[in-house]
Amino acid sequence: MEEVLNLFEAISPIFMWVILLGLVIFVGFISSVLSFHWKEYSVDAFKSNRMFRGYLFVSGVLLLVMIVALILMQS
């Protein structure tokens, strides 16, 4: 357990910001691909927008929690 804790302690904050950036790019890519699908292949624009916004909202909240956790960890 102690070894695992030491390993985590050794993780550089820059590495964590890189992971966060990677996830932002990942979500951006998935969002752009999915938005194309929801626009092109649905019959109900209202429902499609609502579902896609739901995805973006939850992803945004999770990314925000990650940023807060990172800031609190470094403070």
Add this chain to the structure above:
Amino acid sequence: MIRMDEGEKVLMEIRRHWYVLITESAIVGTFGIFPFFALLSAVAFDLPERMVYLVLFFSVGWLLVMWSIFFIIWTNYYLDVWIVTNRRVIDIEQFSLFSREVSEFRLDRVQDITIEVKGLLATLLKFGDLYLQTAGMSREFKIAKIPNPYEAKDFIMDQVDKALKEKSSPNGVN
């Protein structure tokens, strides 16, 4: 957006049974539980505050990836649909994010519809495959594991009858 002709109305959208969504997202759901265990363990082991934030960071990151995968599965499920209008059936087959097939056929060209309910689970949960054969086309249209296939078949047959009547009437629009 799928374009509708003037006077064309969407009457029914046929999607696969919720059982399909559950089975496809079961693995994601299982992996999605891990972060909660990690967080609970971090609190239970009374780790230093910094470590708890670290565990929170990675847990939420993991959850974000699982959420995105689930949404891709949901998109594939939701957009894989048969849209029955008062004039035609649009078959959108979403194989994966970058692979899909869109075909359509007029209701008055439908020749026969076959239902296949196979297995105990399909019988209990009331889902099955629907096959549709159209005139002049060698291929058969299929939508797998739809809920209440008998009702769907009856509904499509009613619409086919209406389309045929409309076509044969002297002032039919088709």
